[in-house]
Amino acid sequence: MYAALILVLAYLVVWPLFKLQSLAFENGAAGYRSQYGRADIVTTLQTTAALAFFSLVIAMVCGTVLAFATTRLPRRMGFLRLVPILPIVIPSVANVVGFAFLLSPGPGYINILLRMLPWWSDLNSGPVNVYSPTWIIIITGFSLTSFVYLFVSAGMQNISGEHLEAAQIAGSTTIGTFFKVVLPLLRPSLVYGAGVALLLGLGQFTAPLLLGQNEGVKVLATEMYLRASESPINFAAAAAAGSPLVIMGILVVFGQRALLGNQTRFVTHGGKSFSPVGGSSHWATAIVAVYGLVALILPLAGVIIVSLTPFWSGTLSWDLFTLSNYRALVTTPGIVDSVVTSVVTSIVAVLICVPIGFGVANLMVRRQDLRILRTVADLITALPMGIPAVIFGVGFLLTYTEPPLILYGTKAVIILVYVVLMIPFATRMQLTALISMGDKYEEASAVSGAGPVATMARITLPMLRPTILSSIALMFILLTHEFAASLMVRSATTQVMGTLLYDHWSNGSYTLVAAMAILMSAVTGAGVAVAMLIGGRNVLEKL
Amino acid sequence: MRFTGTVAAIAVLVTTAAVASACGSDDTGSELAGSWGEIVAAATDEGSVTIYSNHAPANLESLKTAFESEYPGISLNYVRGTDSDLIPRVEVENQTGSGVADVHMTTDAGWIQRSLDSGGYSVEVVAPAIDDPAYRAEDGVLDDTFFVTSATSIGLAWNTENVPAGLASPEDLLDPRFDGKVGVVNPAGFPAVVHIYRRMDIDYGEGFVDRLAGVNPRIYGSAPAITQALASGEIWAAPGASMDVLAERDKGAPVDFALPANPIGIPFYSHVLAAAPHPNAGQVLADFMLTPAGQAALSENYIAALPDVPGTGVEGSDVVAQDIDLADPETLEAAAVEEYVAAWERRFLG
Numbered sequence: 097m098y099a100a101l102i103l104v105l106a107y108l109v110v111w112p113l114f115k116l117q118s119l120a121f122e123n124g125a126a127g128y129r130s131q132y133g134r135a136d137i138v139t140t141l142q143t144t145a146a147l148a149f150f151s152l153v154i155a156m157v158c159g160t161v162l163a164f165a166t167t168r169l170p171r172r173m174g175f176l177r178l179v180p181i182l183p184i185v186i187p188s189v190a191n192v193v194g195f196a197f198l199l200s201p202g203p204g205y206i207n208i209l210l211r212m213l214p215w216w217s218d219l220n221s222g223p224v225n226v227y228s229p230t231w232i233i234i235i236t237g238f239s240l241t242s243f244v245y246l247f248v249s250a251g252m253q254n255i256s257g258e259h260l261e262a263a264q265i266a267g268s269t270t271i272g273t274f275f276k277v278v279l280p281l282l283r284p285s286l287v288y289g290a291g292v293a294l295l296l297g298l299g300q301f302t303a304p305l306l307l308g309q310n311e312g313v314k315v316l317a318t319e320m321y322l323r324a325s326e327s328p329i330n331f332a333a334a335a336a337a338g339s340p341l342v343i344m345g346i347l348v349v350f351g352q353r354a355l356l357g358n359q360t361r362f363v364t365h366g367g368k369s370f371s372p373v374g375g376s377s378h379w380a381t382a383i384v385a386v387y388g389l390v391a392l393i394l395p396l397a398g399v400i401i402v403s404l405t406p407f408w409s410g411t412l413s414w415d416l417f418t419l420s421n422y423r424a425l426v427t428t429p430g431i432v433d434s435v436v437t438s439v440v441t442s443i444v445a446v447l448i449c450v451p452i453g454f455g456v457a458n459l460m461v462r463r464q465d466l467r468i469l470r471t472v473a474d475l476i477t478a479l480p481m482g483i484p485a486v487i488f489g490v491g492f493l494l495t496y497t498e499p500p501l502i503l504y505g506t507k508a509v510i511i512l513v514y515v516v517l518m519i520p521f522a523t524r525m526q527l528t529a530l531i532s533m534g535d536k537y538e539e540a541s542a543v544s545g546a547g548p549v550a551t552m553a554r555i556t557l558p559m560l561r562p563t564i565l566s567s568i569a570l571m572f573i574l575l576t577h578e579f580a581a582s583l584m585v586r587s588a589t590t591q592v593m594g595t596l597l598y599d600h601w602s603n604g605s606y607t608l609v610a611a612m613a614i615l616m617s618a619v620t621g622a623g624v625a626v627a628m629l630i631g632g633r634n635v636l637e638k639l
Numbered sequence: 640m641r642f643t644g645t646v647a648a649i650a651v652l653v654t655t656a657a658v659a660s661a662c663g664s665d666d667t668g669s670e671l672a673g674s675w676g677e678i679v680a681a682a683t684d685e686g687s688v689t690i691y692s693n694h695a696p697a698n699l700e701s702l703k704t705a706f707e708s709e710y711p712g713i714s715l716n717y718v719r720g721t722d723s724d725l726i727p728r729v730e731v732e733n734q735t736g737s738g739v740a741d742v743h744m745t746t747d748a749g750w751i752q753r754s755l756d757s758g759g760y761s762v763e764v765v766a767p768a769i770d771d772p773a774y775r776a777e778d779g780v781l782d783d784t785f786f787v788t789s790a791t792s793i794g795l796a797w798n799t800e801n802v803p804a805g806l807a808s809p810e811d812l813l814d815p816r817f818d819g820k821v822g823v824v825n826p827a828g829f830p831a832v833v834h835i836y837r838r839m840d841i842d843y844g845e846g847f848v849d850r851l852a853g854v855n856p857r858i859y860g861s862a863p864a865i866t867q868a869l870a871s872g873e874i875w876a877a878p879g880a881s882m883d884v885l886a887e888r889d890k891g892a893p894v895d896f897a898l899p900a901n902p903i904g905i906p907f908y909s910h911v912l913a914a915a916p917h918p919n920a921g922q923v924l925a926d927f928m929l930t931p932a933g934q935a936a937l938s939e940n941y942i943a944a945l946p947d948v949p950g951t952g953v954e955g956s957d958v959v960a961q962d963i964d965l966a967d968p969e970t971l972e973a974a975a976v977e978e979y980v981a982a983w984e985r986r987f988l989g
Contacts (some may be wrong), residue, residue, distance in 0.1 A: 102861050135981055136988075201819075202873040221819065227857075309825065312988030326828050327726040327750065328973075406830050407892040408871040411800070429703070430717055497735050504737045588691060588718040588728050602860050603696065603719050606867045 098469055101455045102459065107474045108516050112491025113342065113483070116335035119494065128334025128339075133324065141340075145316040147233055148297035154237025155293045159244025160286070162387055163252050164274060164520065168380035176381065179388040180245040185624055186392065187577030188299070188302045189594045190613035193601060194395025195235050196307060197402045197610065199226035203410030205398060227310035232303045238391045239303075240296055244289040251285025291348045292481070299341050299484025302579040316341055317486045317580070324490045324584060331494045338487040345482030357614060396617070403610035423610035428608065430596055435619060438592040441507050442575035445514035446522075446568050452515070453522025453567065454560075460523075461530040481520040488516055489584030496585075504583070505587035510636075513581045518571045529563035530556075569627030573618060576620050593619065671918045680917035681698035683712040688920035691718045691725040692744035694789060694907055695883035696863060698937050705936035706927050711922050713773045721826025721861045722747045728914065733760055738914030741921030742786060746831040746905050749971030754910075755782050761910040762918065766926030773945055774929055778961035785908040788928050790942040790960035792902040792953060793835055796880030798869050799893040809843040809878050809899055813850050820876035821856040822865045823987070834902055834966040835879050836983065842901035843878070851878065852986040869894045879903075885940040898953065900954055904942070 100117075120127035131137065162180045169176055172216065181193065198206045201221040206464050211219050225231060255278060263273040280467040301317040308318065314445045316337050323334035402408050404417045456473050459466065492513045498504040503509040538561065557564075577593035586595045592615045672681040682688070692699055699717040706715045722745055732738045746903060754760040761784035769776050769941065779787040795806045801820070806812065812821055826832040841845045857874055859865045862881035868874045869884065870892035876973070884896040909928065911921040927933040934943040935950060943951035944960040952958065 136984065200871070200873050203871040254770050310858050312858060312984065322827075325727050326723060327730060329730065372901075406890055407887065408867065409893075410872050428700075485864075497731055502735045502737055504731055504740050505734045506737075585731075587739050588720065588725070589689060589716060599720065599724075603721060603724070603863050605696070605863075606871065 098288065098455070098459050098463065098466060098473075101452070101459070102272055102469055102473055102476065105233055105452065105456070105473070105519070108512065109476050109479050109519065112488060112495045115495050116487070116491045117629070119332045120335035120339065122332060125336075127330070127334075127336040130330060131319070131333040131336040140314045140319060142317065143229060143304075143313060144298060144317075144340075146229065147236060147300055148294055150233045151236040151240055151300070152290060152293050153234060154234065155240035155244045155297075156286070156290055157236070158241040159289065159293075159388065160248050160279075160282070161383060162241065162245050163248035164278065164344050165377075165380040165383040166249060167252060169384065170376045170378070170381060173381045173384075176384045176388070180242055180249075181390070182388070183239055183242045183391050185573060185580075185620060186396070187594060187613070187616045187620055189306070189577070189579050189597050190399060190617050191239065191391075191395050192235065192303050192306045193207075193597075193609055193613055194397075195231075196226050197398035197408065197606075198394055199224045201225045201227070202260065203408060205401065205410070206394070208410050225311075227307050227313075229308075229311070229313050231262045235307070236297060236300050236303050240293045241387070241391070244293050247285045247289030247292065248282060251282045255281050261451040277294050291351065295345055295348055295482055295484070298344055299486065299580075303487050306598070320486050320490055321583065324493060333491065334490050335494075336488065338484070341484050341487060345479075345484075348482065348522060349581050359499065359573075395419060399610045399613045400425050402607055403614050405607060408606040408610075421607045422614075424608055425611050425615055430591055431612065431615070433589075434591045434593045434596040435615070437510070438505060438576050438594075438619065441510045441514060441592065442578075444507075445511045445575060446516060446571045448511070448515050449518045449522035449571060450526075450564055450568060452519060453526045454564075456519075456523045457526040458528050460527055461534075465636070477519050477523040478517050480518075485517055485578065485581040488513055488585065489581035492516075492581070493584045505590055507590060509585045510582060510590070513585050514575050514578065517578065517581060518575065521574070522567055525563055525567040526560060529560050533559055564628075565630045569623070569630055573620060573623045573627060576623050577616060644842045648947060669916075669918060671762070671765075671922065675765070678765070678919045678922050679710075682917070683924040685917040685920045686712065687714045688741045688917050688924045689714060689716040689718065689739060690708045690742040690744060690909075690924060691720065691729065691740040692907075692909075693720060693722055693725065693746060694744060694929070695881065695886060695941070697883065697886040698789075698939055698941065701936035701939060702933065705932055706924060709927060710923060713923065713953040715924065719863075721829065722750070722831060726750055729760065729776070733912070733914045736914060738912060740912055741915035741917045742909055742911055742924050744907050746907055746911040747829075747971070748821040748834065748966040748968045749830040749973070749976065751781065751785055751908055751965070752968035752971075755773050755784070760913055761785065762913050762915075764911055764925050765922055766929060768926045768929035771929070771945075775959070775961045779944060781838055781908070784880070785910045786925070786929070787906050787944050788905040788909045789934075789938045789944060790904055790963045791882045792898050792904050792942065793838075793879050793881065794896055794898040794902055795877040795878060796866070796869055796894060796896045799830070799895050800876070801872060801875040805895060806876060806897065809839070809847060812876055812878050813854060815854070815856050817876055819855045819857065821854050822868050822877045822937065823851065823856040824862060824865060824879060825858045825860060825987075826976075826983055830971040830976050831905055831966070832879075833976050833979050833983075834971065835905070836979070837877065837970070838903040842903055843899065848983075849986065856987065856988060866894070882940050902953075904958075906960050906963045906965055908965070 143177045166177045178632045198204050201207060201224070204224065207222060207224055210216055210223055216223050228312065235472065242436065259277055259281065260273060263277045268276060299317050300315065304313055305318050305321065308314065319337040320334045323330045323337060403421050406416065406418055406420065456477055459473055460470055463470065492509055496509045537555050538551050577594055582592045582595050583598060586592060597609055597612045597616065600612060669681060669685055672678045696719045699719055701715055703715045725743065726745065726747060729740065729743050732740065763783045764786055768774065769780060789888060795809065797806050824832050826836060836848050859868060863883060865877050865880055866884050866887050869877060870887050880896060882896065884894050888894050909925065911925050915921045928937055931945060931948055934945045934948045938948060938951040941951060942953060942958060942960050942963065946957060946959055
């Protein structure tokens with residue numbers, strides 16, 4: 097019956113991708129000719145590559161420095177360890193519009209402050225243009241920093257204190273130790289983190305879509321969206337636009353394996369865990385605080401200010417402030433519904449994901465005999481990590497607007513695409529927990545006369561409970577602010593929070609958008625609070 | 640452990656099937672009743688109606704309030720989007736039979752013609768209000784399906800803090816002081832906007848659009864986005880602004896609006912959709928939009944489809960929406976629009 101599980105997974109994950117590609121190759125590859133015959137396609141490809149590469153560089157540098165800095169935080173500043181992870185929790189849509197309110201060339205609040213400086217006082221706009229490719233790259237780099245941080249800080253925890261002490265005894269300085277010992281030992285984490293950040297950068301959707309339109313900035317992910325939402329809908333061209341991203345996803349996964357090679361060279365576990373020489377530093381506090389200020393607090397402040405005004409204006413005065421936008425959250429059609437839809441679809445998707453993840457994890461750990469099935473399951477459950485969400489969104493839109501299963505405009509299609517996006521998380525977390533459990537408990541249960549059902553009910557599931565609860569909490573957080581796939585599969589009246597916010601950004605009022613961004617952050621914040629209650633205070637660090 | 644896999648697989652299949660069926664659309668599957676009285680009764684049973692529209696958000700909100708006041712048993716949901724947002728959705732809903740919208744409002748003359756040619760998107764509108772002589776159905780209804788509901792004039796808008804003297808003519812916008820400070824709508828996916836740019840070259844002077852590109856305008860995705868940017872001061876002026884700037888001015892935003900000597904008019908046409916899940920409520924809404932109360936709400940600060948509706952129309956003129964011609968659909972064929980957009984993007988986006 098594992099075969100049945102794999103068939104369901106293949107239907108959910110692989111079938112939409114296959115349908116897209118077969119459509120792109122129909123009629124003599126008309127989809128490819130349509131998409132790659134466009135006059136601006138070279139610019140689009142260059143912009144996509146530049147966005148991926150330069151945002152990766154920013155993320156790698158910032159993520160690694162932050163990972164090192166958080167290990168050197170003074171004890172009373174330990175709470176700052178959460179700061180580099182928080183941008184993952186703040187909805188990306190809210191974050192991006194926050195930067196727009198700060199750095200719009202005219203009324204952006206930071207730009208207004210910068211124009212007060214003597215050397216920029218003659219400017220009437222700028223000096224920063226948030227809509228330019230440069231700033232889209234910088235904002236994307238900041239958001240990817242959190243992902244790199246997670247991988248690097250996890251790797252850093254595995255570096256033994258002996259290595260660092262040896263370097264110190266040999267007379268190396270802190271900086272010298274960082275470059276000569278820590279960085280080389282971090283190579284596996286850096287390679288893996290770089291791979292994930294590169295894929296995320298290539299498939300980056302939110303910042304180019306929300307900010308790039310003003311300057312005609314196009315990347316492959318936004319091209320997919322445009323082709324799949326124009327009249328008449330051109331799914332074939334959308335599929336063709338996404339092909340390089342699919343190919344890169346596969347190449348990066350194989351590239352990571354090739355680059356890491358024999359991983360035993362990087363075994364660093366010793367008697368003592370990572371504990372940097374030289375103790376805590378105030379510069380570490382400063383670095384983490386500055387990142388928190390720039391990546392979190394400032395954009396949130398921009399959103400809050402605009403949400404409290406009747407219209408977005410660079411000229412602020414106390415008598416302008418109003419709560420009418422928050423009142424409009426209740427009276428404007430669709431907003432409350434979008435919150436309900438986001439929460440309900442996320443919960444249902446998570447509940448479906450857990451048994452899938454449990455089944456696949458069992459197959460991977462307990463059934464060494466089913467080698468082919470295990471390999472296929474491994475590949476299928478890894479795919480959604482490597483392939484951008486927008487591709488699955490377009491694939492699902494295509495698949496479920498045709499017989500036999502027409503789910504257009506329903507919550508079901510949102511749930512299904514959410515399930516696919518979360519399968520890697522559900523599987524990997526339970527897989528890791530099962531591996532660490534070993535098989536001694538189950539053998540003991542069997543020896544004591546318990547059957548497989550009793551063993552699962554009384555031994556395996558109770559032991560997996562903390563992991564399952566953590567994965568539920570984390571998947572819920574990630575899904576409540578999902579945007580790229582949701583934008584494709586929503587209908588005009590079945591919206592989630594992010595897609596409705598985008599509609600108001602494109603066609604409505606900026607002030608209502610700001611209030612919606614705060615609402616969205618509050619809903620996700622509530623999810624984080626619940627996650628911490630059931631998954632423990634360090635639940636975010638398990639991301 | 641074989642059992643574990645089985646349980647998981649079955650759980651997934653059962654849950655997915657349950658969710659898929661539980662989350663299906665709320666299609667009522669009702670049909671159009673006979674007499675108008677029966678249609679109104681059936682509409683009340685349907686309980687709600689949804690309109691897709693590219694009209695100003697504030698006007699759609701007013702329409703909702705007015706409609707629900709007239710028909711307390713029917714709630715009106717509106718979805719505001721551009722033609723490029725909404726038309727693909729109308730097509731998908733028609734193709735899948737999974738209708739969400741009951742009424743659709745558009746300014747895309749090319750699509751209206753294609754829709755009429757296909758005959759599959761709309762049903763005949765039976766609203767009694769169409770027969771009111773004041774409505775001038777002979778000028779406002781196409782093939783008994785599409786009916787004109789409102790119109791706008793494209794005009795000049797500016798931020799009053801940055802341009803205190805205002806704008807007198809489109810030529811004023813070409814002043815170098817507006818370099819990077821003018822906002823324009825990207826015509827991609829917008830045949831109506833393509834029509835506006837073509838008209839600018841006729842009504843605002845030959846080569847106007849090319850010269851406009853010379854002041855490095857900032858590009859936006861819709862007219863409401865331009866209005867928001869004007870209010871914020873992100874841009875200082877716009878040559879193709881919609882009349883919804885007036886609604887923002889009423890809220891206290893530092894913006895103003897004026898029509899040039901040769902204003903460009905754009906009519907909004909509506910139709911009741913063949914895939915409407917609430918066909919009776921769709922007809923009732925169509926009727927209401929053509930009554931004086933519906934027009935007062937929908938066409939505030941715009942051009943009404945009825946004469947003498949307070950708060951509507953152009954000052955000093957008795958023009959109604961039926962007087963404004965729909966663009967020639969022949970010039971808005973998909974290939975022609977795509978060609979124009981490509982050329983426009985080369986000029987404006989480099």
